[in-house]
Amino acid sequence: MQKPIYSSAFMRRLLRNHGACCGLIVLICVSGAALFAPLVYPGDPLRIVAMAEVWPGYDARYPLGTDALGRDIAAMIMHGARASLGIGVFAALTATLIGVTTGAVAAYFGGWVDEVVMRGVELFQTIPALIFLLTIVSILGPTLLNITLAIGFVSWNGLARLTRAEFLSLRERDFVAACHTIGMGNLRIIVNEILPNALPPVIVLSSLTIAGAILYESALSFLGLGDPNVASWGRLIGEGRAVIRTSWFVSAIPGIAVMMTVLSLNLVGDGLNDALNPKLRDR
């Protein structure tokens, strides 16, 4: 979204932020794990490969040990990065798409459109997201696609409100009036003129939404409502519960993975916020 002339300065500002830097490194590692999982651990990560509850560091073939069924934790973590990150990113994209569209339409057209749309948003806000999510997934069935869409569907509220706020101030700018004076259509004004200006804070919130989505997915899997064919981090934590007294590492390792990823996303989100928000620049 950033114009090329901004981008070098933008990257410099982002990388000057140590937190964002660390976050970015962790995220690159996690993405690398997700990308190369099928190369490093080909085949199904959920198959039983060794004795149960091998401790990390005990056997070089299983650096992170094995779980209660004798499955390789390292393989499941790498493949789990794929599932968790993928679900997180696509759920956040879904949420951004819904949120930006509703927020933009509400603010741009105003009047009764705004009233109706925002009452709808408030209705969604009153429903506890996790309960709503459990309901959708248990009705539609726990497939990867359903889970992703459902998480997106319960996370778009904040994005809609933020987009609306941005649009409310931007639509009053004279450059929008100038577009009206040359007869530009509403759709084009929304998409080509106002949206690029409204995006920076939306991008920040979207990156934080990925973190939220990963947590939702973990919660779902932990409760046993995840996709049974996918090794996701939440599921590992949930399954590790049974052996938590004897082999706590089975739950702890995926737990640390979730924590590090979510923390990194938050750090990068904050970094993006500082780098994209001109009022905070160079403080």
Add this chain to the structure above:
Amino acid sequence: MKLLSVKDLQVSFASRHGVVHAVRDISLDIEPGEKVGLVGESGCGKSTLGRALMRIAPITRGNVVLDGTDITSLNAYQLRPIRPKMQMVFQDPYSSINPRHTVGKTIGQPLEMAGWNSGQIKKRVFELLEQVGLPSSAALRYPHEFSGGQRQRIGIARALILKPKLLICDEPVSALDVSVRAQIINLLDDLKQELGVAYLFISHDLSVVHHFADRVLVMYLGRLVESGTTETLWRNSAHPYTRALLSATPVPDPRRRHEARREILTGELPNPLTPPAGCAFGSRCKYVQERCRREPPALRSLQHGHHVACHFDLFNQNNAA
């Protein structure tokens, strides 16, 4: 034929506290190639009038005829072929240009909307950049690299690219440094010579209007209170409000400063939600009489092309004195 003819125009907005009539019963004509100034203090409805003429503020009554076409009730689609005849230069050169587009894209956008192909647009954009005094390299740069004055040139180029017959300038220099103002005014003047475009020049800066306009309209609380040629108004203003405005203009010569009699207006512009009965200016006028509070004065003709909305004859008193 008149280029622009406005009859009894009214612009109203619904607010939480009731309906505000920002523009009331304004009639005006602009001839082709004429430079008309529109003055009045902040909040009197000058900008709203300009925006209503551009059809970006809601017209509740009256009609606007541009170059023989009544544009009052045309919808967005029907307005498209009319738009090129009338364009606008905005007050704030920072908010009027999309920061995400290159300058070339901003200037060429009206042509894009009119369906020109990109090669023709490029050529015309370079022509316009030269005409407004910007280097052709500006086309590929972004607005934040330019100063306020340069940005206003970009805004003027965008407004002129469709070769409009009427340019509505909404306080085009009031956001600029004084040193840059003269440049922009001269640019507008030169462009008039070159292109024969007519101007409606909205401003609260009387010295600028005096320099620029052939004819001046004075607005107060949504109404026209006086109109006439610039010379007539500066020499023989007939409305107490115009007089007060004129006497508030600083005199550049310090030796003559004390000669000017200041008429200082007291009070504020009345709340447009609850305008005073009778003459709108009655609450601040030093000549106010009983009659002013009862009946609103109509705009009447004093002499050829000089109109005033006042019950009394300041004009004749002035001449007698």
